[in-house]
Amino acid sequence: MTRVLWLAHENAIFTFDVALNPSDLLLAVNGGDWRPPAAIFALLSPEVQALQKPLRGVLLGHLVVVYPLALVESEDAYQSMPHVQLSERQRLVLQGLAEGLSLKIIARRLGISQSTVAAHVRALKQRLNCHTLAEIILRGSALGLCDPEQSLPSLYKPRLKHAKTANLRSRLSRR
Template sequence: MPPPLPPHDIRVLVIDDHPLFRRGVLQLLASTPHFKTVGEADTGDEGIALALALKPDLILLDLNMKKGLDGIATLQHLQGTELDAKIVILTVSDDPQDLVTAIRAGAEGYLLKDTDPEQMIGHLNEIMFGRTVISDTLTHCLAAALRDDSMKTLRQPSALTEREDNIVRCLAQGLSNKLIARELGIMESTVKVHIRNLLKKLNFHSRLEAAVWAVTQGQR
């Protein structure tokens, strides 16, 4: 079931140093009723300044920008502010290391620039609904990277409480915090606390890492 439409326009900031691609993204967003572009920038530094001034709901961020800060450095800087925006990496790079680095730095999504426009909008809707999304073709890359990482890092599923284990299973199904709360009959704020605790126990940086790991462990 697709996520419901938001009650208000999603305010978007686009940070990308390719003018032609940026223009295409702006046109795509302009043709989608519930998205509203509030700004665009061609460098990380300019993007950060605009983000702090405009306080968008969603930031689409290029990974490899040639001038100034690259995408990861820009993402890390934005994560250090009080902004409440969802940040999505939009890139041509299908390098697993770039993917893992971005997710661990706090990206809410990692989408390839050749994604079908309709699918792109669908992914952005899911992200705004509270899910972390990566391009379908990259899921196996993240899974492989986590398997390699698990060989270096001791992870004990037995360390999880029954509630945390249930939440990991929900993450593996791609459920948002709101849907997990509804599924388990608890408050959404409680879900957030449990996710924070289980990520710490399993030595993960993001819910997506935990979700993919859970799938590889058969915890669905």
């Protein structure tokens, strides 16, 4: 059983389960042999239904993200950016996004503020030529900039809140 996140349109996102393993589903989607369930497909307007050919997929852990190629400008959009340079923090933020973490949790794990994480996301959108978080994850994964199987390391080392507490602890340990 595989969870599918289908980005049918900018304003239409569906999740459902499919009775295929993730790698087989990914091959079927990218090979053009898979279509979303008819009941869900019928919920889309005829204009959006027309945009659903061809579909592409990206494997993110046990989740397969499926999107129409019309959602991103073209497949050449990936090929035109093979050497995107990201800073280490941008790469870590992208990794956190690929794991499905919120900006708040990414900020906690990296020991930076949430507004700094948001600034990194804005920079990622600009560098990857994206408009949404889903596009950032799709392009980052397609370019090999993030690995959803890997987990974001915790770089934050909590410090003692008060110097008085540290001083008291050191005095107690001497006795």
